[in-house]
Amino acid sequence: xxxxxxxxxxxxxxxxxxxxxxxxxxxxxxxxxxxxxxxxxxxxxxxxxxxxxxxxxxxxxxxxxxxxxxxxxxxxxxxxxxxxxxxxxxxxxxxxxxxxxxxxxxxxxxxxxxxxxxxxxxxxxxxxxxxxxxxxxxxxxxxxxxxxxxxxxxxxxxxxxxxxxxxxxxxxxxxxxxxxxxxxxxxxxxxxxxxxxxxxxxxxxxxxxxxxxxxxxxxxxxxxxxxxxxxxxxxxxxxxxxxxxxxxxxxxxxxxxxxxxxxxxxxxxxxxxxxxxxxxxxxxxxxxxxxxxxxxxxxxxxxxxxxxxxxxxxxxxxxxxxxxxxxxxxxxxxxxxxxxxxxxxxxxxxxxxxxxxxxxxxxxxxxxxxxxxxxxxxx
Numbered sequence: 527x528x529x530x531x532x533x534x535x536x537x538x539x540x541x542x543x544x545x546x547x548x549x550x551x552x553x554x555x556x557x558x559x560x561x562x563x564x565x566x567x568x569x570x571x572x573x574x575x576x577x578x579x580x581x582x583x584x585x586x587x588x589x590x591x592x593x594x595x596x597x598x599x600x601x602x603x604x605x606x607x608x609x610x611x612x613x614x615x616x617x618x619x620x621x622x623x624x625x626x627x628x629x630x631x632x633x634x635x636x637x638x639x640x641x642x643x644x645x646x647x648x649x650x651x652x653x654x655x656x657x658x659x660x661x662x663x664x665x666x667x668x669x670x671x672x673x674x675x676x677x678x679x680x681x682x683x684x685x686x687x688x689x690x691x692x693x694x695x696x697x698x699x700x701x702x703x704x705x706x707x708x709x710x711x712x713x714x715x716x717x718x719x720x721x722x723x724x725x726x727x728x729x730x731x732x733x734x735x736x737x738x739x740x741x742x743x744x745x746x747x748x749x750x751x752x753x754x755x756x757x758x759x760x761x762x763x764x765x766x767x768x769x770x771x772x773x774x775x776x777x778x779x780x781x782x783x784x785x786x787x788x789x790x791x792x793x794x795x796x797x798x799x800x801x802x803x804x805x806x807x808x809x810x811x812x813x814x815x816x817x818x819x820x821x822x823x824x825x826x827x828x829x830x831x832x833x834x835x836x837x838x839x840x841x842x843x844x845x846x847x848x849x850x851x852x853x854x855x856x857x858x859x860x861x862x863x864x865x866x867x868x869x870x871x872x873x874x875x876x877x878x879x880x881x882x883x884x885x886x887x888x889x890x891x892x893x894x895x896x897x898x899x900x901x902x903x904x905x
Contacts, residue, residue: 567594570895576611579633579886580876583614583623590868590881603641605662612889613677621649624675644672667693667717670707677736679901689737696737712765729767736788739901748789755789779816787835790899800837807837822849829872836890839899848891855891
């Protein structure tokens, strides 16, 4: 049974979500942590990492010391843990995370391990699950069912935007106050139907990998296997579908986008795209003209096909990259210099004290208190 169980979650979930939703209207992020909490839980400047095949979410200091974790570690198939962690973000003092599970052979350190998770979890500091959508070990598209949820975003109104990849859809869920499940209030993508390339305007996706709410109320979707990012105006009146108002696809800086794993809108109106199959993060302006890129497989010893999954622009102009099969998270400058590395280049590992002991396929990383280009954090 999940730690804390549903009974413990019921007591405070409704109040917690109400407070968080109200707070989302006016986010105040401290400039720096107090000296007493400079290295502790939820300190601005710490990094939250979805350490995919190590079956956990960790919070680490800027130098990589682990100060908090959720999950029982690698090779563990257990509903009290998180398996195949693909996404995470801090929501006040709660942590939102997506567990896709691990298919057979995907974990290079444990190739015989497989486990189905299919849940989005909201977890408190003590590791108790206070809300979940999806059922452990169950793959489906019915009420409270998911199939490979790869990303989740907590919205200012208290809803959760879930990228339900193998169901070919993005869903916005209003959480139940019971701590389990919720109501789908909007969906983009036809459940179980991959996009038809001959009809790109149809309400269809092909292996979507992320969705972010933009300040104008539109939703930016990384439609991975269609090799595109799209900006959609949701149809709120029907709760289904929407209108595509912009599309990023084709050749950028001499290379055709392939495997668009993530996209975010920057404050200057530019769009940052994770072009996974080309091992690069690429930035384009409002007119889709090339501005900047960083390629993650050029360093000596790199995996030839690291398939980076997230590129997040930080407030200081650097970019935080989840360099998945290089088994590291790196921070790079505009000049392309690596100024921070968490994990070891192309060397999967696991440890309980520091990222220097290794990461295993990190899928997502965000700096706490620094969400430039993403849906604002709720504090």
